[in-house]
Amino acid sequence: MTTAQHKIGSGFGARSTADEVLDGIDLTGRLAIVTGGYSGLGLETTRALARAGATVVVPARRRATAEEAVGDIAEVDELDLGDLDSVRGFAERFLAAGRRIDILITNAGIMACPETRVGPGWEAQFATNHLGHFALTNRLVPALNPGARVVSVSSAGHRRSPIRWDDVHFERGYDKWAAYGQAKTANILFAVQLNAFGVQSFSLHPGGILTPLQRHLPKAEQVELGWIDEDGNALIPSFKTPEQGASTQVWAATSPRLAELGGVYCEDCEVAEVSDDDAPGVRSYAIDRDEAARLWALSAELTGVNAF
Template structure:
């Protein structure tokens, strides 16, 4: 799909897509593009008011069949994840695990996990497995990672940063590496179960969104970020293209999509390379087992 853009999306009328974190940034851009293509889009967001504001600006008349919907989901709370899944009824064609937190100070989720690992990985791990029985036969699960996964390491002795000095970027890298290992192991399990559902991943490159500014604590970081956005970044719509590509392109399961332009930072999406650590099947299986133990949620098709 050379030159892939939002206009490349097929008619998605009758399809249902859930997008986590769809009230802003690349999640909002992806949700808007899917709605414009005719999909029924569900914005799964922590802040319902912001989600409703985002939904009103999307194609479709609020309250009518097929219009964007807003449902509350806090990925930092397993109770919220379970509640969202328990309330779901009907099929799902696309589950886009987009929401995330980036380099905050050391904080913990409602269940006591380090916030980046708990939200970016464990929350989506639980959500996906709880909803998987609803995902249609040829549906897809797309998990948004980052090329920052390359600095990550899965520290099974201290996943929640309780022993070592907390390093926000390293913690973020661990969570994004976990996203790719989850994608790979989910695809392996789907294939063994004989399912035609595909598990893919994507990264946005360098997208000028508000995510980094929510987490930058020093003025120098803010200024450097602003300069980088001006010189190198693409907008949120451009950053959402790899997600859309992973969702609808004719590619195999366990694909990883990213921008195809300068240094993988921007440009039309294509299949991207990942680190050796992200391709380690033994680490992926071990992480899956640990994630089941931590969340109490298991793969439903075994």
């Protein structure tokens, strides 16, 4: 074990909402960036942070859609995580404005999409969920305030695959779920290494929630998986509402209880245990410091960006 992966008795749980987690926390004067903060869990995160007093910036691939969704509770700017030129453009605009960041939540992502290539032929889930956020965070490092937190939204889906070092971009056969798993493992390893560089970072599993993240899954497949019935109703009792699903990332971004626990993976508003069997928790390969350093080096090579 390479991080302090033990429950701390947070007082919250799977059914806690983002507003409950933020009760008593005043974010007035703080600035938060939430990628994908205009849909699903991201939108609930944006709303909760704004209600707590934070200024929230939402970088969005679909700017008009984002502006309609967030209204006057957040600022919207353009960002396509699958396009490194777009990532650079957003970061340069933000840095040029001289603004400072207290919370960066890398929430945007895609799941189990058909085989798609972006940039120089990169597998889209790894490129969007990990490499885009890697480049964005590195470019924004100069704007991070002392004590700022970076929160990487991963998933229990990381248990589907470690990093496939011999075929990261699935050039020898594509499996959408393995690709998703690898990308989510990358999100965790990213937080481990960023924290090692001195930027307080966390990763997390938000829980099972029916959101637009499932846009690439046909209804028939979701029925076959046992997630929904033929009428689209959720069948798994542990599924959360979006308000509950947003709570763990908000908790990771603000909880004083985590002040000395950077680098940990969280779930249900709690630090997760390490689990290499069927129990909930984080796989040991996803918090391995050697794996984290190796992934950082590869990501810096691919993106051409490294703040450290």
